[in-house]
Amino acid sequence: MRIAILHGPNLNRLGKRNPEKYGTKSLDGIGEDVDAAAERLGVSAVHFQSNSEGALVDWVHEHHETLDAFVVNPAGLTPVAYPLLDALRDTGRPFAVVHISQWHALDGRERADIFADSAAVYLAGAGWHGYALALEALVFKATRP
Numbered sequence: 001m002r003i004a005i006l007h008g009p010n011l012n013r014l015g016k017r018n019p020e021k022y023g024t025k026s027l028d029g030i031g032e033d034v035d036a037a038a039e040r041l042g043v044s045a046v047h048f049q050s051n052s053e054g055a056l057v058d059w060v061h062e063h064h065e066t067l068d069a070f071v072v073n074p075a076g077l078t079p080v081a082y083p084l085l086d087a088l089r090d091t092g093r094p095f096a097v098v099h100i101s102q103w104h105a106l107d108g109r110e111r112a113d114i115f116a117d118s119a120a121v122y123l124a125g126a127g128w129h130g131y132a133l134a135l136e137a138l139v140f141k142a143t144r145p
């Protein structure tokens with residue numbers, strides 16, 4: 001299996017940005033954690049981050065045929081990114097949503113997540129290791145139905 005790990009806006013600043021909430025690991029460090037999990041599971045991971053929704057959509061269009069599943073943290077785009085949601089749905093591949101922090105503990109409108117209904121896996125509040133956990137859950141669901 002080949003799985004994409006997609007990160008939305010501001011996640012390039014992980015490690016420096018609000019470390020009490022998001023941890024001290026950089027995006028590259030998280031990528032290493034995910035790659036180690038992928039190797040252990042016998043799959044491969046490819047990584048992409050952008051601060052622009054259009055770039056994320058373009059990336060999905062360009063790469064989806066070579067991929068089996070997605071792990072996505074839409075970050076601040078979570079309540080509004082219908083084009084990205086459409087692009088992911090159009091691939092016909094399962095996707096996992098990850099939020100590093102406790103998204104589910106946010107209040108009302110702030111918590112709105114348009115990706116939740118379509119997500120095969122939903123993981124919030126596990127910290128940066130949530131990406132590796134989500135990847136493992138996707139592999140588990142694909143290989144042990």
Ligand SMILES: O=C1C[C@@](O)(C(=O)O)C[C@@H](O)[C@@H]1O
Pocket residue numbers: 009010011073074075076077098099100101102103
């Ligand atoms: O950028 C982010 C990161 C986040 O998606 C998370 O991973 O916990 C939570 C969002 O509220 C925030 O806008």
